[in-house]
Amino acid sequence: MQRCYQLFVRQDFEECLTLIEDLSGTISVPSDFLLCIKGLIYRQQGEVQQSLQLFQQAAALNPNSHDATKQVARTLHLLARYQEAIETYEEVEAALPADWEVLHHKGLCYASLGDHSKATDVWLRAISIQPRDATQVELIKSYMQLGNTREALQTGVDALEVSPENGELLSLIGMLYMQKGEVYRAFDLLGSALALCPRDTRTILAAGSIMQDHSDYDVALMKYRVAAVHAPNSPQLWNNIGMCLLGQQKYVAAISCLKKALYLGPFEWMISHNLGIVHLCTQQFASAFHYFSASINLNPVHAHSYMYMGMALAKLDDFENACHAYDKAVQLGGDMLIHLNYAVTLYTHDEHDAARQHALQVEELFKTHPESPQCSESRILQHRERLAVLLAPDSL
Amino acid sequence: MEASPQANAVPAGLDPVWLANSYLTRRKFDECITLCTDLLRANPYDQAVWYIKTRALTLQDWIDDIEVEEEGVAEVLLDEHAVAKAPRPGTSLARPMTGAKGAGGGPSAAVRPMTSSGRPLTGFARPGTSARPGTSARPGTSSVEAAFGGGRPGTSRPVTSGGRFVRLGTASLNSDGSGVFINVDKLDLRKYAGRPQLARALCNYILYHEHNPKKAMELCAHATVSCNYKDWWWKAQLGKCYYQLGLLRDAEKQFLSSLKTCDIVTTSLELAKVYIRLDQPNTALEVYTQAAARHPGEVSLLLGAARVYDALNETVKGVELYKQVLQYDASNVEAIACLASFHFYTDQPEIALRFYRRLLQMGVKNAEVYNNLGLCCFYASQYDMALDCFEKAFQLADDTGMADVWYNIGQIAIGIGDLGLAYQAFKVAVSMDSSHAEALTNLGVLESRKGNLAAARSHYQAAQRAAEHAYEPWYNAALLAMREGNLEDSFKLVNKALAAFPDHTDSQELHAQLLKQFAAL
Numbered sequence: 028m029q030r031c032y033q034l035f036v037r038q039d040f041e042e043c044l045t046l047i048e049d050l051s052g053t054i055s056v057p058s059d060f061l062l063c064i065k066g067l068i069y070r071q072q073g074e075v076q077q078s079l080q081l082f083q084q085a086a087a088l089n090p091n092s093h094d095a096t097k098q099v100a101r102t103l104h105l106l107a108r109y110q111e112a113i114e115t116y117e118e119v120e121a122a123l124p125a126d127w128e129v130l131h132h133k134g135l136c137y138a139s140l141g142d143h144s145k146a147t148d149v150w151l152r153a154i155s156i157q158p159r160d161a162t163q164v165e166l167i168k169s170y171m172q173l174g175n176t177r178e179a180l181q182t183g184v185d186a187l188e189v190s191p192e193n194g195e196l197l198s199l200i201g202m203l204y205m206q207k208g209e210v211y212r213a214f215d216l217l218g219s220a221l222a223l224c225p226r227d228t229r230t231i232l233a234a235g236s237i238m239q240d241h242s243d244y245d246v247a248l249m250k251y252r253v254a255a256v257h258a259p260n261s262p263q264l265w266n267n268i269g270m271c272l273l274g275q276q277k278y279v280a281a282i283s284c285l286k287k288a289l290y291l292g293p294f295e296w297m298i299s300h301n302l303g304i305v306h307l308c309t310q311q312f313a314s315a316f317h318y319f320s321a322s323i324n325l326n327p328v329h330a331h332s333y334m335y336m337g338m339a340l341a342k343l344d345d346f347e348n349a350c351h352a353y354d355k356a357v358q359l360g361g362d363m364l365i366h367l368n369y370a371v372t373l374y375t376h377d378e379h380d381a382a383r384q385h386a387l388q389v390e391e392l393f394k395t396h397p398e399s400p401q402c403s404e405s406r407i408l409q410h411r412e413r414l415a416v417l418l419a420p421d422s423l
Numbered sequence: 424m425e426a427s428p429q430a431n432a433v434p435a436g437l438d439p440v441w442l443a444n445s446y447l448t449r450r451k452f453d454e455c456i457t458l459c460t461d462l463l464r465a466n467p468y469d470q471a472v473w474y475i476k477t478r479a480l481t482l483q484d485w486i487d488d489i490e491v492e493e494e495g496v497a498e499v500l501l502d503e504h505a506v507a508k509a510p511r512p513g514t515s516l517a518r519p520m521t522g523a524k525g526a527g528g529g530p531s532a533a534v535r536p537m538t539s540s541g542r543p544l545t546g547f548a549r550p551g552t553s554a555r556p557g558t559s560a561r562p563g564t565s566s567v568e569a570a571f572g573g574g575r576p577g578t579s580r581p582v583t584s585g586g587r588f589v590r591l592g593t594a595s596l597n598s599d600g601s602g603v604f605i606n607v608d609k610l611d612l613r614k615y616a617g618r619p620q621l622a623r624a625l626c627n628y629i630l631y632h633e634h635n636p637k638k639a640m641e642l643c644a645h646a647t648v649s650c651n652y653k654d655w656w657w658k659a660q661l662g663k664c665y666y667q668l669g670l671l672r673d674a675e676k677q678f679l680s681s682l683k684t685c686d687i688v689t690t691s692l693e694l695a696k697v698y699i700r701l702d703q704p705n706t707a708l709e710v711y712t713q714a715a716a717r718h719p720g721e722v723s724l725l726l727g728a729a730r731v732y733d734a735l736n737e738t739v740k741g742v743e744l745y746k747q748v749l750q751y752d753a754s755n756v757e758a759i760a761c762l763a764s765f766h767f768y769t770d771q772p773e774i775a776l777r778f779y780r781r782l783l784q785m786g787v788k789n790a791e792v793y794n795n796l797g798l799c800c801f802y803a804s805q806y807d808m809a810l811d812c813f814e815k816a817f818q819l820a821d822d823t824g825m826a827d828v829w830y831n832i833g834q835i836a837i838g839i840g841d842l843g844l845a846y847q848a849f850k851v852a853v854s855m856d857s858s859h860a861e862a863l864t865n866l867g868v869l870e871s872r873k874g875n876l877a878a879a880r881s882h883y884q885a886a887q888r889a890a891e892h893a894y895e896p897w898y899n900a901a902l903l904a905m906r907e908g909n910l911e912d913s914f915k916l917v918n919k920a921l922a923a924f925p926d927h928t929d930s931q932e933l934h935a936q937l938l939k940q941f942a943a944l
Contacts, residue, residue: 070941070942071938071941071942073911073914073915073918073937073941074911075910075911075914075941076911101943105910105911105940105941106908106909106910106911107907107908107909107910109908139908257928258928259928260927260928260929261928283770286770286802287770289838290770290802293834293837293838294837294872296840299840311804314804317804317806317839320839320840321838321839321840322840323840324839324840324841324842325840325842
């Protein structure tokens with residue numbers, strides 16, 4: 028029996044199975060331990076249905092062994108029979124009220140059923156028994172599903188106190204901070220996550236995008252180079268590389284990277300959107316228009332796509348449709364940039380009154396949202412001033 | 424006699440034998456044969472007429488067997504020529520993906536579609552390269568059913584490679600109408616072996632018209648003896664007979680000996696063919712390169728080597744050779760097409776566009792070229808041209824090509840974000856070719872985006888049945904099963920995906936995730 032266990036732990040499954048066969052021939056009553064080991068081996072080899080039968084046999088042989096029952100529940104979970112799994116876990120829970128494992132897996136079942144609030148309740152109890160990382164990570168994800176970022180962050184910070192060197196946890200919380208807009212803390216956490224597991228593609232992408240936002244293109248590209256070895260066919264990665272190159276004003280390289288990204292991920296509207304922007308930069312307005320229209324087809328609620336499309340159309344001398352595009356953008360949520368660009372376009376086509384209206388909107392937004400990052404962007408300020416000067420004589 | 428009246432009418436004052444010879448040189452074989460038949464009826468022992476008729480019959484059925492290389496079901500299933508059962512990485516045509524990583528440098532399977540034998544699609548369809556299932560080749564393709572299937576899903580392969588020849592032969596004999604011309608079994612081959620000119624004509628006749636390599640081999644054996652093993656031609660013919668009989672090692676010996684006597688390009692090509700059949704691509708490459716050094720500017724040798732590189736998945740080396748070929752022969756269709764597809768799949772659609780345009784200028788006008796031109800135009804952002812090209816492709820396409828054109832229309836529809844059009848295009852493609860695996864997979868993806876998971880699954884399953892070698896349907900189905908919580912099926916499916924494309928990172932990730940789930944207590 029001991030030998031059998033050793034072989035299992037060494038993952039020497041073939042030999043272990045033959046040994047179990049030999050052993051079950053020698054003993055008269057089947058052993059629940061051997062059945063469990065056999066079940067585990069089958070499960071690891073992907074034969075989940077078979078392993079369920081073995082565990083059920085083992086549980087029937089020794090009803091007092093909660094290990095076998097737990098495995099039955101776990102296997103039911105793997106077979107997507109969540110309700111049965113929860114019932115089985117509840118049986119075990121009645122006998123072992125303070126078992127972290129049971130609660131953790133029960134929570135997983137609830138989460139798989141889509142009942143995140145119940146899952147968080149169960150996990151909170153599990154954590155109060157034993158604060159394990161796995162539960163914490165699941166809890167954070169569940170909070171994020173519920174849209175409760177504050178609780179998620181709180182859990183994350185608590186979890187980090189217990190295990191400060193868990194790369195998965197670090198990168199998860201880093202991304203949470205990124206969503207909240209606390210870029211520096213996010214970068215700190217992602218940096219330490221990268222120090223722990225330097226080849227995790229998702230962390231690299233997140234950290235790289237922060238560097239990119241701060242115009243630190245060379246370092247970001249260095250990071251992406253590491254990621255490219257491990258995930259050479261990731262559209263998101265190529266998209267980010269393309270945008271890095273755009274930041275360095277290498278337009279041709281940017282276009283070819285983005286095209287590669289689009290080839291690999293044709294459903295990603297963001298890539299089409301970015302390609303459109305690059306084509307705008309290279310003054311190829313017709314191509315830009317096509318990419319924006321593709322992007323809008325895939326994601327019709329992104330206001331900036333319509334704005335850029337309007338810019339492309341205006342450059343192509345289709346002023347009427349450009350206005351339609353701008354109107355749509357404003358309707359979907361006109362921020363300062365959209366109004367500013369609309370005003371500029373209107374002004375260049377001698378629609379001074381309408382331009383003034385949008386310029387006023389811009390001023391309004393400046394007053395109401397002085398903290399938004401767009402208010403400090405130098406080019407926006409520049410255009411705003413110029414517009415004010417140009418439109419001023421007419422207003423007199 | 425049912426012969427046509429024009430052929431019978433020999434103008435007055437003209438020697439009919441001279442006329443027959445003239446017909447032969449002008450490649451008017453039917454007239455030549457009827458004339459000769461008449462002459463032979465009058466005088467059955469006229470050797471000149473006999474010779475002319477033999478030549479005419481041979482040339483009528485002549486095929487360039489240096490190019491044709493398609494293995495029949497029998498060869499595939501009973502293939503015992505492989506030197507090693509488990510060949511070392513990079514030394515076998517059956518396992519093209521095992522070469523040193525980065526040595527080939529070509530695009531990976533994620534970018535360039537694969538054929539059923541696990542190597543990238545080449546730009547030029549030629550017999551034999553598109554599929555080589557092999558008995559020990561790859562898991563999943565080793566079944567008998569797979570061996571019966573041809574290169575593309577839905578096609579089938581001949582039972583034996585001899586089978587194709589035999590069928591050609593019987594058809595031509597029937598049209599002849601006068602029964603058997605030479606009864607080979609009754610000939611005294613030893614007598615003919617003494618007369619070199621007649622014997623050569625006879626040998627070709629037996630090989631190409633009668634398709635009886637065994638008899639031809641006998642003749643060759645007698646003839647080589649009678650010229651003291653000095654004649655390269657007879658040795659090469661002997662090699663050819665052995666090759667057709669499947670005695671590859673003997674064929675190799677004969678070709679080598681023939682090359683020693685006289686260095687001829689054709690013999691080198693046939694020798695390389697023997698090595699390819701023996702699954703020794705590196706030796707074949709050696710033969711090609713050495714012969715190419717002795718015969719500079721010989722395009723067929725370079726092309727042969729390039730094909731082997733393609734088959735070994737060392738695309739970059741192949742591309743270099745194709746470029747050399749174009750230096751010697753600027754209108755070589757195969758080289759242009761292969762270079763074009765290489766550039767297309769390495770993100771240079773503009774350059775590919777130029778190659779395809781060159782093909783068009785040379786007069787290669789078919790649906791495939793227009794289809795590829797359309798794709799290049801689309802990826803090079805020339806939208807107006809792209810649609811025109813596809814319209815032309817539709818005009819020229821036949822039933823098999825049409826499905827591919829519709830499939831590409833669907834791809835473009837996805838490119839411009841018009842998923843409704845894409846869905847319809849893929850549907851049409853599937854309706855034309857119910858085993859179009861790529862279209863089926865994409866339909867599955869579109870259905871799963873819409874949330875119709877059951878429909879998506881059935882599309883994936885159909886795609887899996889149609890093309891076991893493609894990793895996409897397996898991976899997508901695995902992802903679907905994973906999302907539905909069916910981890911057991913997902914695990915099995917992702918294993919299949921990894922068998923088809925071991926370097927697929929997403930599959931690897933899914934596999935690792937599943938293993939973690941299974942191992943968790």
